Amino acid sequence: MMSCLLVFLILNSFTPLTAVNVSAICDDNANVTSLLQQLKSNVSGIPDEAFQNVKNFNSERKALYNKIKAISNQITAGAFRGSLKKLENDFEKRVKRRIVDPWRTRLLELIGQIKCLIENLPKCHPIVDSIPPSIREVLYYPSLPEYDDYVLVLAHVTDCWSGVANVTLSYSVDSGESVNLTMYKIDDLYRAEIPPQHYGLNVTFRVYAFDNAGNMAVSQTYSYVVGDSRPPVISYVERVPSVPNYNETVFVYVNATEPPLASGVEKVIVSYSNGTEWINESMRLQNGLYVAEIPAFPYGTLIEYVIYAFDNASNVAVTQIYSYSVDDRFLPVAIIDAPKYISESATLDIYIHDDNLLFGKLTVDGETLAYFNQSGSYAYMWNTTGISDGTFTLRLDVYDKADNHGWAECEVIIDKTAPKVEIELPKNGSYVNGLAIIQVNVEDLNLERAELTINNSSYVWTGTGTFTYVWETTRNDDGWYTILLRASDKAGNENQTSLEVFVDNTAPSLVNLTWSPLEPSAGENVSVTIQAFDYGSGVKNVTLWFRTDESKWQRLEMNLKDGNWTCLIPGQNESRIVIFYIECYDNAGNYARTIEEIYAVKAAQTQQQPFPLSWLLLIIIIIGAAVTLTTYIFRHRRKGTLGKTVALLSLK
Ligand SMILES: [Ca+2]
Ligand SMILES: [Ca+2]
Ligand SMILES: [Ca+2]
Ligand SMILES: [Ca+2]
Structure with missing residues (x-):
């Protein structure tokens, strides 16, 4: 910008001022003019050897000549300070650089005289300023301001008589109230900044300049519309879930x-594709984020998506x-339900499920029984023929296309052997009475x-081994x-035995009961029949x-003959x-x-003194009492056992 302004300064020619009411011109004015004429002629007469660092001597003479001419014009116009500055900066410095002695010294002396005279000239030229400052140029930058730009306004303002007092920038937005900013001077330029304005607004401004005599100048009106050339900023894109399942919709947050x-x-638009076409979905604003939903797609589909944000x-x-x-991400479901105990065959309830099933496999102790390639419930008939009794592991493994693995296991016992049953006691066909074991x-x-069932009564137990039951x-x-x-x-095998x-x-x-003879003689056997x-x-x-009344109890086995049991009691001595x-x-x-x-026992055939009857009666009474007592005790004991119920099972 500054380089631009410099170009602007160089290219613009000096506009002569018109001095009003200045009638008298001091004599020094004529002297200055005369000395300047002399300086012109000196310059024109400088020989070639007086120059240094100059290629074209004639051009150099011409340039110096023209500068003197310009200084003369300034003096004629009353711009004494300007002419003095030009003489010093423009002409004198050039002479010092490009002309060698003795011509340099001579020229510098002449320049010194002219400077003295010019310095005195204002004293004889009282100035009355009624001319407002000149606003030569107004620029602003950038030329197409954005919403975040400060707009720099530069004004080139001069005033040749009383000088510039102040410069003001006045702007308004969309014809609103005007805002005035003082413009600060830097190198003959006045500057101020219009702060950033909202996109689309129309900003108008003008520059006001005052000189020290109170004259005011106003620039034309400038205006610009605030622009926006940058797209929105997308600072965050996220999808939830980041790795979606085949049955999940995906939320995209932006x-x-x-x-x-x-x-x-x-x-804001999300555009997504499943490989065949692109679908645009407008995103809705929700809690400060734009959100849209991408629907669920089958397992394995590659989804691509891109976000567009428009302002x-x-x-x-x-x-x-x-x-x-x-x-x-879902594991396949594997369920196996089998009886714990199996004999010759069993139905295995199988359930497998996965939306992306690869296959299911049923094994027993590692050996494959069946494959399944569809989800569902199966009733698998397992024939155990050829498998010996023992414990086995049934296992169901299910895989899906995403390499997920689900499994289930259960342990089964194969038992094809019926229980062994034996009634050890009593023996088949035997007689039992009382408490029978x-x-x-x-x-x-x-x-x-x-x-164990006897006479419609059952006794049930679950242990193995030998058991004893007491049957009343x-x-x-x-x-x-x-x-x-x-x-x-438990596998359903049965066995039984009975007797x-x-x-x-x-x-x-x-x-x-009879015996004969009823009253035997000594030595005579007695035949007993019953x-x-x-x-x-x-x-x-x-x-x-x-x-006998003298011997101990003796036994005699009786024999069955013609329906009667008989035996002989051997003959005894007399009187026994x-x-x-x-x-x-x-x-x-x-x-x-x-x-x-x-x-x-009577006496032998000979008549014997009979046994005293009174003794015999006494003995009968005593024996009868003893028998009655014995019978009573026997019956009493028997009744006592009758009343008891004994039913015992002993575990082994
Ligand atoms: Ca924008
Ligand atoms: Ca799965
Ligand atoms: Ca068994
Ligand atoms: Ca009997």
Whole structure:
């Protein structure tokens, strides 16, 4: 700018002033004119050898001549100070540079005389200034101001008589109130700055200049419209989520701004492409950010997008092209549901799901059973033929196209062996009575249930090994009973065994006891006969027990003959008292006995003194009392056991 102004100063010619009411001109004026004439002629007569650093001597003589002529004109016009300055700066310095002695000294002496005279000239020329300053040029920069520019206004103002007093810049925006700024002088130029104004406004200004005599000059009116040549600033672009899933829409957030005085953001557009076409979406302003939504695209799609921000002055900012590849972050779903225990086959419930499924694989202990290439539920029939009993791991692995991996596992036990069941006691077909011991054995690695059933009553347990059950048979009627032992394992295998036993809680009955002879003689055997009956298990044996008043109890097995049980009590000595009774067992162990019978042994065929009757009666009474007491105790004890219920299971 300053270089421009300098050019301006050099090119503009000096406009002569008109001095009004100056009639008298001092004599010095004529002397100056005369001396200047002399200086002209001296210059014209300078020989070539007087010059130094000069190429064209004639041109140099002509230039010096013209400068003197200009100084004369200034003096004629009354511009004494100006002429003095020109003489010193322009002419005298040139002489010093380009002319050598002795011609230089002579010229400088003459210049000195002229300077003295010119300095005195104003004293004889009183000046009356009625001419306003001259506003020679007004410039402003920049020529097309923007909203953020300070506009520098420069005015070249001169006043030849009283001088410039002050210069004022007056501007107004959109015909509003005028604002006055004092312009400051720098090197004959006056300057001031109009502060930045909003885009689109019209700014007009003029320059007012006053001289020291109060004359005012006004420039023409200048104006400019504030511009905006820069696009909005996009300082922030973000998408959420940054790595979107195939089923997620993407929000793009953009911060696009304009400076306060600029034209402002008109609109922001996101333009996106899935590889086939570009779609423009206007972004809406939300909490200071522009936001738009890019819809969901299938897994693997490459999305590119770019942001355009327009301002109201039709400038546009464009971002780089952003891109993302649509992802699949969701793990495949793998669910396997299998029975814990499996025998020969099982249905496995399989569920696999992924929106971008690659495949699913079902394995058992690492060996592949099946592949699945579609999401869904499956009922897989697993045939375990050829697989031995044991524990196995079923595993379902599912992969999607994004290399995500989901899996599920479950442990199963294959058991194709039925439980082992055995009734150890009692033996099949045996007789039982009273508290019968039932001993069973159950074996299985995965026993679910064991069940012992007798006469519609069941006893259930879950352990393996040997168990004992005490059966109170007296609660049952006599007869045949089935003992059933069943067991099942957790894989559904079953086994059972059973046997039959006869319950007999009825003692045999003994009837029609007779012996002969009723009163034997000494040494005579006595034949005893009795009938024994048993309902149920049948008579096992019939035994006769006898003793004398001198011997201990002895037993005699009785024999069955023609429906009667018989035996012989050997003959005894005379006068011996024989006491006997008969007992009977049935096959179930029930027991019956007769009361004790008694007879006395007579003397041999010869007549003997009879046994005193009074003694015999006494003995019968004593024995009868003893038998009654024994029978009572026996029955009492038996009743006591009858009332008890004993049912015991012992775990191994
Ligand atoms: Ca702008
Ligand atoms: Ca997935
Ligand atoms: Ca089993
Ligand atoms: Ca019986």
